Amino acid sequence: HLVRQKALDFYSQALALAFSRVDAIAAGRGLQTFGDWSEDDQASVRAAYDVVGEVCLRLSFSLGAHAQSMAGAGLMIARERLYWEAEPLLDQLTDTPSPKIAHDLIEGLQTVIAVDPPGVFAKIARCVRASARGGYAFESLAATLIVGIVERYLAEHRDVFANAERLNDLVDTLDIFARAGWPEAQALTFRLAEIWR
Secondary structure: OHHHHHHHHHHHHHHHHHHHHHHHOOOOOOHHHHHOOOHHHHHHHHHHHHHHHHHHHHHHHHHOOOOOOOOHHHHHHHHHHHHHOOOHHHHHOOOOOOHHHHHHHHHHHHHHHHHOHHHHHHHHHHHHHHOOOHHHHOOOHHHHHHHHHHHHHHOOOOOHHHHHHHHHHHHHHHHHHHHHHOHHHHHHHHHHHHHOO
């Protein structure tokens, strides 16, 4: 337990330092003007996001992303425990505009959907909104992943969308990918009316 807590504390400190560095450099200017910044500022922000990306990747793999087998009650209990213990870190990561970080995080989150269906979907939606600024919606792997997750929710956890906030998250998430021109997202958007008919 002590080693696990030390690791999570280390990740928390690393994220705090990385995000504070980005905030300090980006103060008064948006990331959309990144190309106009000095080379030193760009390098510092990239280095900070490398730290964020590494923390995200480690948490995502720990949650079960890319695991060969999802079987085993003990394994799922360990993932559930990690999800709840790391939730503050996962919440921080959802607001990152990096498409790579977003994709890694969503791959990890999809493995623990059954642990907290409404909370996981809220995190995924926040992640999609934040990373859309960085072009995440234009990635084909992203469209495939998100459509698959939405279809899974509609099949297994449709009751999540009885909550107005989660329904708004669903519509916003699909809209971001539909506007990016992905036919599967557009088709799923049009099917929503039929699903609740």
